[in-house]
Amino acid sequence: MEGLNHAGPDKHPHAIAGMFDAIARRYDFLNHLLSGGLDRRWRARAVRELAFQGHEVVLDLCTGTADLAIAAIEARQGAARRVLGVDFAGEMLRIGQQKLRAASHDGRVPLVRGDAVRLPVASASVHCAMVAFGIRNVVDPAAACVEVHRVLRPGGRFAVLEFAMPRTPVLRSVYAWYFRHVLPRIGRAVSRHDAAYDYLPASVGTFFPPETFIAIVERAGFTRVRAIPLTFGIVYLYVAEKPRATGETAGGMGRGGASNGPAATMM
Numbered sequence: 001m002e003g004l005n006h007a008g009p010d011k012h013p014h015a016i017a018g019m020f021d022a023i024a025r026r027y028d029f030l031n032h033l034l035s036g037g038l039d040r041r042w043r044a045r046a047v048r049e050l051a052f053q054g055h056e057v058v059l060d061l062c063t064g065t066a067d068l069a070i071a072a073i074e075a076r077q078g079a080a081r082r083v084l085g086v087d088f089a090g091e092m093l094r095i096g097q098q099k100l101r102a103a104s105h106d107g108r109v110p111l112v113r114g115d116a117v118r119l120p121v122a123s124a125s126v127h128c129a130m131v132a133f134g135i136r137n138v139v140d141p142a143a144a145c146v147e148v149h150r151v152l153r154p155g156g157r158f159a160v161l162e163f164a165m166p167r168t169p170v171l172r173s174v175y176a177w178y179f180r181h182v183l184p185r186i187g188r189a190v191s192r193h194d195a196a197y198d199y200l201p202a203s204v205g206t207f208f209p210p211e212t213f214i215a216i217v218e219r220a221g222f223t224r225v226r227a228i229p230l231t232f233g234i235v236y237l238y239v240a241e242k243p244r245a246t247g248e249t250a251g252g253m254g255r256g257g258a259s260n261g262p263a264a265t266m267m
């Protein structure tokens with residue numbers, strides 16, 4: 001990504017978990033501030049796209065302070081029955097637990113400490129899986145997608161929200177400037193953590209472009225992979241499905257039984 005640091009940031013699990021633990025108490029506030037409140041809309045869109053019918057058990061990977069899990073439980077139309085939140089940062093989970101308890105959701109949203117590449121979840125046990133702004137932090141995102149595929153039931157859906165760089169040159173320059181000069185300063189001042197808000201643009205700048213991430217999701221065994229740009233393409237919502245039947249592969253037979261054309265669609 002031009003204008004951004006290309007050096008891959010340190011993604012050692014201890015470093016990542018320690019960094020999120022250190023900023024946990026300011027994390028939600030900074031999320032809403034730095035995105036101008038758009039983060040709530042992006043999560044709501046992901047939940048809408050999964051279109052729960054009320055009976056689903058859902059996995060929220062890299063759940064952090066559980067905002068996506070809460071959005072899935074509180075959705076006015078199409079809420080999930082139960083959401084299991086998994087994250088390896090204990091302090092993020094502690095804040096999430098407080099929020100869940102305050103909203104009386106703790107019975108429906110258990111939080112578990114665990115690694116996205118070795119999920120403490122039985123195979124073929126969840127109806128849907130989702131992850132918001134977490135996959136780029138995982139050392140091996142492809143391994144996490146394979147793990148999600150393992151724990152999903154056949155026909156289960158997977159939604160991923162992740163930052164991207166806008167493609168339009170002018171927007172891209174403005175965004176790179178905001179990421180390089182504005183966001184780290186505000187992040188540092190509010191979180192009082194020196195590195196976390198330098199890490200954010202560095203991790204976005206070195207994450208896969210949408211086409212590559214689609215290929216990773218397909219390689220993990222998913223079909224009907226779509227990438228939906230949100231807010232001028234600064235965020236992408238990826239939606240994918242675990243095939244229902246053996247032999248149904250990426251680009252093959254889908255829910256309706258007919259070929260859906262190209263497996264991956266950029267929208």
Ligand SMILES: C[S@@+](CC[C@H](N)C(=O)[O-])C[C@H]1O[C@@H](n2cnc3c(N)ncnc32)[C@H](O)[C@@H]1O
Binds near residue numbers: 137139
């Ligand atoms: C940017 S936060 C996103 C939190 C939340 N999903 C949200 O929408 O605000 C990223 C989270 O991913 C977690 N994380 C990163 N790598 C992980 C891994 N390999 N296993 C479990 N959690 C991980 C971090 O601890 C952190 O809480």
